[in-house]
Amino acid sequence: MSMLDSFFNKGFKAAKCKTLLKLTIPRIKLLRNRREIQIKQMRRDIAKLLETGQEATARIRVEHIIREENMMAAHEVIELFCELIAVRLPIIESQRILS
Template sequence: MRRDLAQLLETGQDQTARIRVEHVIQEEKTMSAYDLIVLYCELIVARLPIIESQKRCPIDLKEAISSIIYASPRCADIPELLEVRKLFSAKYGKDFTGAAIEVRPDSGVNSLIIEKLSARAPDTDTKIKVLTEVAQEHNIKWEPTAFEENIEVHQMDLLVT
């Protein structure tokens, strides 16, 4: 995907690159979230005997368990997370599960997981940063100033209409 972005920048297709960079950023955020999910799953597996022996969620596992529960509906391509959520819901109750899914105060969900799985579009600075990195990685001479000016003109056009 980054190579495709580089080709767009090289051929002067900044508008298309501006749109596609959002997808690249979202994919990178998702992959980063998956890395955290894997670590949390490994921690949970390693501590299963503790989980089985206690009625309440162990304090040192609350972040991992809550974050897995939070991620379960947001990672549809990992259906096993929904099964794990059901198991934790049966063990700790629907209130515990609901708090994690809704990110209530003291739910324990890792803020990085929340940010990485957010569907919010990246801001202009993030887009420019990634496009600049891609240009540097592929030795492409690309100036973000034209890109920034184009965005400002486009935003002004939207305000005028």
């Protein structure tokens, strides 16, 4: 049984959701920080490749940087949604009780 199965099968629990969000947000930040460091190094590598005339290889690396930056943007959106859900948990919980 996956984490999501156990989370949803036993009904919504705001406390458990809040705990999972509090674990998720720092993990996403950590992943983003790692990617930022990687991208900085990759940019330095591309500069060296261009200095040595290896333009074709540099173009491939640039494409990789673009993918990494897109992934960072996706992580940022997920982090913002997690923060939004964490803030709105009391409202979500009250709606569940009223239903």
